[in-house]
Amino acid sequence: MKTILIIEDDVALRENTAELLELSNYNVLTSPNGAAGIEQAKKEKPDIIVCDIMMPEVDGYGVLQALANDVNTRQIPFIFLSAKTEHKEIRKGMDLGADDYLTKPFDEEELLSAIESRLAKSSILSAMAKEIQQAALAEQDEDSVRSLHELKNFFDDNGTIIQVKKGEPVYKVGDHSNNIFLILKGVVKSHKMDESGKELTTALHKADDFLGFTSFDENFPYQESATAVEDTELAAISKMELKEVLGKSRNVSLELMNVLTDNLSEIKEQLLQMAYSSVRKKTAQTILQFAEVLNKKSEDSIKISRNDLASVAGIATESLIRTLSGFKKEGLIEIEGRNIRILDLERLQTIE
Numbered sequence: 001m002k003t004i005l006i007i008e009d010d011v012a013l014r015e016n017t018a019e020l021l022e023l024s025n026y027n028v029l030t031s032p033n034g035a036a037g038i039e040q041a042k043k044e045k046p047d048i049i050v051c052d053i054m055m056p057e058v059d060g061y062g063v064l065q066a067l068a069n070d071v072n073t074r075q076i077p078f079i080f081l082s083a084k085t086e087h088k089e090i091r092k093g094m095d096l097g098a099d100d101y102l103t104k105p106f107d108e109e110e111l112l113s114a115i116e117s118r119l120a121k122s123s124i125l126s127a128m129a130k131e132i133q134q135a136a137l138a139e140q141d142e143d144s145v146r147s148l149h150e151l152k153n154f155f156d157d158n159g160t161i162i163q164v165k166k167g168e169p170v171y172k173v174g175d176h177s178n179n180i181f182l183i184l185k186g187v188v189k190s191h192k193m194d195e196s197g198k199e200l201t202t203a204l205h206k207a208d209d210f211l212g213f214t215s216f217d218e219n220f221p222y223q224e225s226a227t228a229v230e231d232t233e234l235a236a237i238s239k240m241e242l243k244e245v246l247g248k249s250r251n252v253s254l255e256l257m258n259v260l261t262d263n264l265s266e267i268k269e270q271l272l273q274m275a276y277s278s279v280r281k282k283t284a285q286t287i288l289q290f291a292e293v294l295n296k297k298s299e300d301s302i303k304i305s306r307n308d309l310a311s312v313a314g315i316a317t318e319s320l321i322r323t324l325s326g327f328k329k330e331g332l333i334e335i336e337g338r339n340i341r342i343l344d345l346e347r348l349q350t351i352e
Contacts, residue, residue, distance in 0.1 A: 002119055003027040005046040007037030007063060008081070009055045013104075017050070017111070024112055034058030038066045041073055048118055050111075053082035053093070064096050077118035081106070113303045120304075124289050148255040152208065154245065155182035159235030164188075170226040170234065171212065177222050179236040181211040186232025192224040204229070279315050283323040284351040286313040287333070287340060301339040 004026050008014040011032075018028045029044055031037035035057040041049060049067070053060035060080055067073040080093045083104045090101050099121075100114045159182065164170055170181065170188055183205055190203040190211075202224055205211050211234070214220050246253045286309055290302050306324075310317040324340070327333045332348050334341040342348060 001025060001027045002047040003029060003044065004115065005029045005031065005037065005041055005044065005049045007031045007034060007049065007051040007055070007060070009033055009052060020108055020111070021115075026115075034060065034063045037063050041067055041076065042070060045072065046076065047122070048077045048079065048115060050079045050081050050115070053080055053089075061093065061096060064093070064098060068097050075122070077122050079114055079118060117304050120290055124286075148252060151245065151252050151255075152182055155235040155237055156184065158241075159237045162234045162236055164228040164232045164234065166228055166230050166232075168228055170228065170232070171222050172225045173223065174221050177212060177214045177220055177239070179212060179238055180242050181234040181236050183207050183209050183211060184233040184235055186234075187229040188226050188232055188234075189229050190224050190226050278352060279313075279319050279323055280326075280351050282313040282315055283309070283320055283327070284332075284348045287342065288348065291342065301336075301341045303338050304340065305338060 004021055006014055006017055006021075006028060008017065008030070009032055014030050014032070018030050021028045029040060029046060031040050034051075034055045037049075037051065038058065041063075049063075051060045051063055058066070060082065064078055064080075067076065067078070077099045078097065079100045079102060080098050081102050081104065082089075093101050099118045102111060102114055160179075161184075162170075162181075164186075171177070173192060185207050187207075188205045188211055190205065192202060205226075211226060212222070214222055287302065290304055290309070291300075306317055306321055309324075310320040313320060315323075324333065324335060327348075328335050330347075332342070332344045334343055
C-alpha cells in the first residue's frame, strides 16, 4: 500500500482529503503546517506528498526546497494543492521541482488521477534506475569487455587462429559471413570485380584492424573478397559471439563503430540500433509501461501528461508529440486531451 503525506493547514480540507484517499486504499499521513510536514516527510519517507502553499511557519515552496535539498527525500513526487491560480505562481512551483499543481476546489477524479500518474512515473523511473545500476555492475565484472583494447584481447585470447599465405583468400565474394576477424600480423586487401571484370581494391587492412563486417545476419554473404597481401595471421570470432559481447557494452559498440571505415555505414547503423531503441519504440514501450503500472486494461484510458511520457522515454517532448500523432493516424491509439487509449495492443507491442 502506497503512503501519501498531506500537508495542509485547513483542518476540514485536510481531513476530507485524507478520508478520500484512505477510501481509495492509500495509507495517509497528515501534517498541519510546513515545518511539521518537513519533519514528518524526512522521518516517514512517504511515496508521494500533497502540499498546500499558503501555510504558517513554512509555506509550500519552503517545504519543497527543504525536501529537494535532502538526498533522502528529493526523489519523492510532490504535488502542490492551492487556491492560487495565477500563471506565475504555478510556474514558480514547477520551476522549484513540483511534479504537478492542482487548484482548489478540485474534484475527486482529478486528485486521484494526478496521484496515480505521479506514482506510476516514480515507479517506472525507479525501475529504470535499478536496471542502469545493474547494467553498470555487470560491465564492471572481471569477465566483461569494457573497451576496444579489451575487445581485441578477447579476439586474441578466444578466437580461432588462422594462417593465410600471401596471395591466398581470407574469404571470397558470396561466402557466408559467419566470422569477424582481427588481423594479428600481415596485410589484407579487400577487393571486388567491376562490370568489366577489372579488380578494384576497396581497402587495405593492417595488423590490429578488424575485417569481415557485413551484417550481423548469420548467413549474409560477403559483398567483396579479402586476400592476404603478405603472410597473415588472423583471429576469428563468430558473429553471434561478438554480437553477445557488444550487447553487454554500449561503450565498446560505439568505440568499434568509430574505427570502422566510411564504406561500412550499414554496420554503423546496426551498432547504433544495438545501443539505442528508436523514438517510436521508446514511445510505445513507455505507453505500455504506464498502462501496466497504472493497472489499466487496453480499452481503458491512460491520463498522463506529455512531459511525463517524454521524460520517462528519454526523448524530447516535441518528438514524443509527433510520434503520438503518428500512432493516432496509424490507428494504434486514440488521443483526447491528456487521455491516451490503446486501440491496437499487439501492434504497439511489436513496434521497432
